[in-house]
Amino acid sequence: MEMTKTKPFITLEHVNKEFVTKNKTTRALSDVSLEVSKGEFLVIVGASGCGKSTIIRLIDDIIKPTSGTIQVDGFEYDNTKPISKDFISRMGFVFQIPNLYPWLTVRENLLLPLKLLNINTKEHVEYAEYLLDMVHLQNYAGAYPNEISGGMAQRLGVIRAMVHKPEILMMDEPYGALDELTREQMDIELLDLWKQLGTTIIFITHDVEEAVLVGSRIYVMKSDPGRIVADVPIEFGTNRTINNKFTHQFSVYCDQITELIGEIDLSKIK
Amino acid sequence: MIIILLLWEISTIAFHVDSKVLPSFTDILSAFQNKFIPIILPDLLITMKNLVLGYVIAVPLGILIAAICAQSQTLVKIATPLIIMTLVTPVIIIVPILIPFIGFDAKIKVLVVILQTAPIIILNSLVGFTNVKQEKLDLMKSYGASRFEIFRKITFMDALPRVFAGLELGCILSTIGAVSGDIAVGDGGIGTRIQMAASTLATDTVFASILSTCLLAIILFQVVVWIERNVIAWK
Numbered sequence A: 001m002e003m004t005k006t007k008p009f010i011t012l013e014h015v016n017k018e019f020v021t022k023n024k025t026t027r028a029l030s031d032v033s034l035e036v037s038k039g040e041f042l043v044i045v046g047a048s049g050c051g052k053s054t055i056i057r058l059i060d061d062i063i064k065p066t067s068g069t070i071q072v073d074g075f076e077y078d079n080t081k082p083i084s085k086d087f088i089s090r091m092g093f094v095f096q097i098p099n100l101y102p103w104l105t106v107r108e109n110l111l112l113p114l115k116l117l118n119i120n121t122k123e124h125v126e127y128a129e130y131l132l133d134m135v136h137l138q139n140y141a142g143a144y145p146n147e148i149s150g151g152m153a154q155r156l157g158v159i160r161a162m163v164h165k166p167e168i169l170m171m172d173e174p175y176g177a178l179d180e181l182t183r184e185q186m187d188i189e190l191l192d193l194w195k196q197l198g199t200t201i202i203f204i205t206h207d208v209e210e211a212v213l214v215g216s217r218i219y220v221m222k223s224d225p226g227r228i229v230a231d232v233p234i235e236f237g238t239n240r241t242i243n244n245k246f247t248h249q250f251s252v253y254c255d256q257i258t259e260l261i262g263e264i265d266l267s268k269i270k
Numbered sequence B: 001m002i003i004i005l006l007l008w009e010i011s012t013i014a015f016h017v018d019s020k021v022l023p024s025f026t027d028i029l030s031a032f033q034n035k036f037i038p039i040i041l042p043d044l045l046i047t048m049k050n051l052v053l054g055y056v057i058a059v060p061l062g063i064l065i066a067a068i069c070a071q072s073q074t075l076v077k078i079a080t081p082l083i084i085m086t087l088v089t090p091v092i093i094i095v096p097i098l099i100p101f102i103g104f105d106a107k108i109k110v111l112v113v114i115l116q117t118a119p120i121i122i123l124n125s126l127v128g129f130t131n132v133k134q135e136k137l138d139l140m141k142s143y144g145a146s147r148f149e150i151f152r153k154i155t156f157m158d159a160l161p162r163v164f165a166g167l168e169l170g171c172i173l174s175t176i177g178a179v180s181g182d183i184a185v186g187d188g189g190i191g192t193r194i195q196m197a198a199s200t201l202a203t204d205t206v207f208a209s210i211l212s213t214c215l216l217a218i219i220l221f222q223v224v225v226w227i228e229r230n231v232i233a234w235k
Ligand SMILES: Nc1ncnc2c1ncn2[C@@H]1O[C@H](COP(=O)(O)OP(=O)(O)OP(=O)(O)O)[C@@H](O)[C@H]1O
Pocket: A019, A020, A021, A026, A027, A028, A046, A047, A048, A049, A050, A051, A052, A053, A054, A055, A096, A206, A226
């Protein structure tokens, strides 16, 4: 996709985040600045503990930064109070774990966001059924989470974040626990949805091939302290297919990203 | 179980144990049969009334106190040792202190049951309320849910199995509380009956009464387990 230089949709400026625990202070994010355009499919990659989850948890207002500013669609977050319910309903968040509530059925888990956000239009309920269908969970709608497989649970976690039709979808290693084949299938379905709906997506993974397959741009992060070290646009255009994987350009991208991530390990060994 | 009962039966006969010291099991069963309706049951009903009343008060009270304590980490730190203290302290010791205020009333027995039962319910509920996985709470936050909404819909539901563990232990402790209340206060009840029978060396009545009390506790326990199975349908 051509990067149109319009005003960015999501902006982080000089964001720092420290976690203070009994034994130590972790600099999860150090002077992180980033921009995401509307409709972009942004991927964040990096080794474990480099602060990937922290970035999207900040954008979703689950946690507050130690310092720095966060802006979404021209609105700057107040670091002392939560953003409004109307605003937060524009975002969806897929957790690193399926994060289902065991006392709710599959359908109840899926509809929970609508309930919490007081959305009850027929259109949304129908969309929920469409999503259930899409990830082949329609026959399990009445089951409890401990009665479905790990992969089903993860798919439910993904569609739950979409059920209220958010403009921004943040996904924290959504398919991490799936086998490679299923994951690729899910990735392609996600790309279809993205093209169809124009959602802005921030997608976290530690799998380089997955990153290059889905991303229109990739931020590479490093840890200790957590920071962004590279910004790599992936010039495959919007018409992404699984066949991209077999092109020369694909492996060039993969090597480049792997090298950028790999430096961390070298510096740790030294 | 059957082997133990058999050994008991055989040894009491074989060693000619005085039935005032340890009656044979069949002695106890016949005492149970002969004395249950006329002697034990009326006292058991008195105790049961105090027990059930105390338990029914202790359950919401205990959960409510735990819910309040769970709102602040400092409160949890202060409350936990206090709860353990009240659990360890024999409630009977407190009775003489309370009598001047309340008098030899059935109320005091109910109070003993509450004091004996509530702490274990508080302790278990508190552990449940304070050990909810962070992500489960984060999800609610990410939809802008209020603190009360998060507690009611997530923390409470997530802690339910643990709360029920407290309620089940509470059945046992409230029975102990009810019987010790009888003993400390007197004035009827199965505890008083046991005490009287013991002082007149009616050992078979003592054992038959204890047996009936145990049965009562087991029934209560099973009722709560049954409720749990129906409430926690997702397991
Ligand atoms: N609530 C917290 N308390 C203390 N430290 C935390 C907390 N959350 C994150 N951290 C620390 O901040 C750093 C970044 O964490 P983060 O979860 O963002 O990493 P990540 O890149 O998502 O890693 P992974 O790929 O393993 O999920 C880590 O060192 C982590 O230990």
